[in-house]
Amino acid sequence: MPLDEFAIIDRFFRRPSRRDDVRVGIGDDAAVLQVPAAAELVVALDTLVEGVHFPEQTDPFAIGWKALAVNLSDLAAMGAEPAWFTLALTLPEADAAWLAEFSRGLFTLAEEWNLALVGGDTTRGPLTLSIQVAGHVPPGEALLRRGARTGDGLYVTGTLGDAAAALRDWQAGRAEDPALRGRLDRPAPRLRTGMGLRGLARCAIDISDGLLADLARLLAASPGNGARLEREALPVSAALRRRLAAEPALWAGVLDGGDDYELLFCAPPEREADLSALAARTGETITRIGTITAEPGIVLEDADGRRQTVTPHGYAHFAPPQEERP
Numbered sequence: 001m002p003l004d005e006f007a008i009i010d011r012f013f014r015r016p017s018r019r020d021d022v023r024v025g026i027g028d029d030a031a032v033l034q035v036p037a038a039a040e041l042v043v044a045l046d047t048l049v050e051g052v053h054f055p056e057q058t059d060p061f062a063i064g065w066k067a068l069a070v071n072l073s074d075l076a077a078m079g080a081e082p083a084w085f086t087l088a089l090t091l092p093e094a095d096a097a098w099l100a101e102f103s104r105g106l107f108t109l110a111e112e113w114n115l116a117l118v119g120g121d122t123t124r125g126p127l128t129l130s131i132q133v134a135g136h137v138p139p140g141e142a143l144l145r146r147g148a149r150t151g152d153g154l155y156v157t158g159t160l161g162d163a164a165a166a167l168r169d170w171q172a173g174r175a176e177d178p179a180l181r182g183r184l185d186r187p188a189p190r191l192r193t194g195m196g197l198r199g200l201a202r203c204a205i206d207i208s209d210g211l212l213a214d215l216a217r218l219l220a221a222s223p224g225n226g227a228r229l230e231r232e233a234l235p236v237s238a239a240l241r242r243r244l245a246a247e248p249a250l251w252a253g254v255l256d257g258g259d260d261y262e263l264l265f266c267a268p269p270e271r272e273a274d275l276s277a278l279a280a281r282t283g284e285t286i287t288r289i290g291t292i293t294a295e296p297g298i299v300l301e302d303a304d305g306r307r308q309t310v311t312p313h314g315y316a317h318f319a320p321p322q323e324e325r326p
């Protein structure tokens with residue numbers, strides 16, 4: 001029997017929710033959600049387009065996981081607790097096997113965080129997934145991009161450059177390291193760290209377009225500041241470190257590669273012990289990678305103390321040609 005859009009929703013996306021704050025979910029004209037009293041609502045939306053955000057023929061489980069993960073990463077960067085999401089699904093065809101794996105990937109991550117899918121839209125067209133996620137923070141406690149001050153430490157969660165290395169291997173048709181590929185396909189949103197950084201970090205962003213590009217955004221939000229990064233301090237996974245010795249070109253992915261979905265944040269240096277305690281509590285590593293400085297721009301310092309000013313080359317959908325960039 002062919003799947004019409006209502007059958008698709010019923011079969012793959014209507015799930016009983018364990019949340020008691022969903023008054024009305026899938027099936028009405030809109031969802032009705034009970035927002036906690038005295039909380040601020042935090043919403044984000046991200047779209048994945050086949051061929052742009054993931055290669056054609058990507059495993060549908062990974063697409064489902066990642067479509068939600070990239071949105072949760074945005075909520076993590078705000079220090080928010082996620083609660084609900086909606087899904088706009090544009091499909092070239094109703095392929096039951098594809099949908100089953102996509103929804104399994106989506107709900108595996110959703111259930112890990114007790115999130116409810118409360119509505120969406122289903123249309124035909126080139127494969128595109130949009131998810132809007134909503135959550136909440138105590139009033140005034142959301143972490144923002146602005147807020148960096150000279151002398152603050154600059155920190156990242158996890159490791160950098162794994163997803164970029166996996167993408168390079170895939171593009172070159174090389175044998176893939178599952179440890180790297182897993183980081184490209186199934187990023188782990190750093191929600192525990194994000195929530196733990198409330199009242200601790202002074203500014204935060206998630207790294208989706210590369211460390212340097214997202215650092216530049218963080219700095220742009222606090223004009224008059226720059227950053228000094230220590231190359232030796234940049235956290236790199238064991239899997240990537242094995243590769244860097246033979247292929248130093250992979251360093252570009254550590255600095256400029258997209259899809260890390262780690263948090264980048266600044267905090268006063270005297271909070272270092274609190275950051276260590278947070279990392280111990282969450283099991284998510286936090287590494288100091290540099291310092292906020294009074295000189296605008298980003299300076300990269302090598303192990304031997306040599307310093308060079310660097311400019312981001314992260315991914316931009318509508319970037320002007322290189323020479324026109326400021």
Ligand code: ADP
Binds near residue numbers: 013029
């Ligand atoms: P309407 O025409 O009122 O917008 P739709 O026919 O688009 O309603 O959707 C019917 C119901 O199914 C709505 O509650 C909508 O939120 C939900 N829905 C549609 N597509 C999806 C989807 N991909 N995932 C989850 N819920 C969906």
Ligand code: MG
Binds near residue numbers: 120121122
């Ligand atoms: Mg609709």
